[in-house]
Amino acid sequence: MERSAWIGLAAVMTRLPSVLDSELKAATGLSQFEYLVLARLSEMPDRTLQLKNLAMLANGSLSRLSHVLSRLESRGWLRRCPLPDDGRLTVAVLTDDGWAKVVASAPHHLGSVRAHVMDLLSPTQIRQLRSITRTLMPGLCDTAPPVP
Amino acid sequence: MERSAWIGLAAVMTRLPSVLDSELKAATGLSQFEYLVLARLSEMPDRTLQLKNLAMLANGSLSRLSHVLSRLESRGWLRRCPLPDDGRLTVAVLTDDGWAKVVASAPHHLGSVRAHVMDLLSPTQIRQLRSITRTLMPGLCDTAPPVP
């Protein structure tokens, strides 16, 4: 039973991201990770977040984030600023164009997530899923991640 | 509640594969996908599988599989043979060296899966997880995949 549970999880873990990614890319041109970066910024009080924290919230490495920020910055969706307080730290700030891009993209993202996940699960299964992921997360992070 | 369930699943879906991948790579030099290819072959009666089916069982595209097979073949872990019956079809056959590689690698793979997933979940959660992934899988496949 363990085996079939694992095989199922492995299959979902590899196929679901690729399905969501290609649907979002077809609709908006954004990858899942790019969308997550913009969306996380858009949720911050000043649309601003330090890169290290942004990387954590977007489930990516700092290196990957840096490469992606270069692309997003060149499209005018955000800009990077060193913090005056401490010159070692950098924050990303979402621009108005970036905000507009998130607003235009969010429905497509939500639609895919609903169609492939949320609409298929019962309220009970959704509760179970949340409990399961909360159980697994601590073992997957060096720094504890904020799961609301 | 839906939102936090989704955020948790997204985080696990991106972090768990990368953790398993780096642990397996450190211990055996194999990526998760490469291991899966060899392991699936090793489970077949004749250590033989048609490429299209192998791609499906390994949760990858045929193109990706073809590239990976070239690497694995050059290491002597498997070989490709066109089927005599129908020259359009090709099968991959695990070699003795490939078998040995799977046998040596399996404990590391299983150890990671146990440490990061199975040992952390209760039997009830494992049942729930299996039910959830079975609910989601049909919407993620063109061809229905065999989840035992």
Next chain:
DNA sequence: TAAGATTGAATCCTCAATCTTA
């Protein structure tokens, strides 16, 4: 020296086009 961030090289994946055989 250490933390945060960036860079470039090597690797891997995706996508579209192509090839082969039936």
Next chain:
DNA sequence: TAAGATTGAGGATTCAATCTTA
């Protein structure tokens, strides 16, 4: 013509090394 498989180009990610500031 269609199915299965391969190929190569382009893009993205990883890894290790580097840079900057405290």
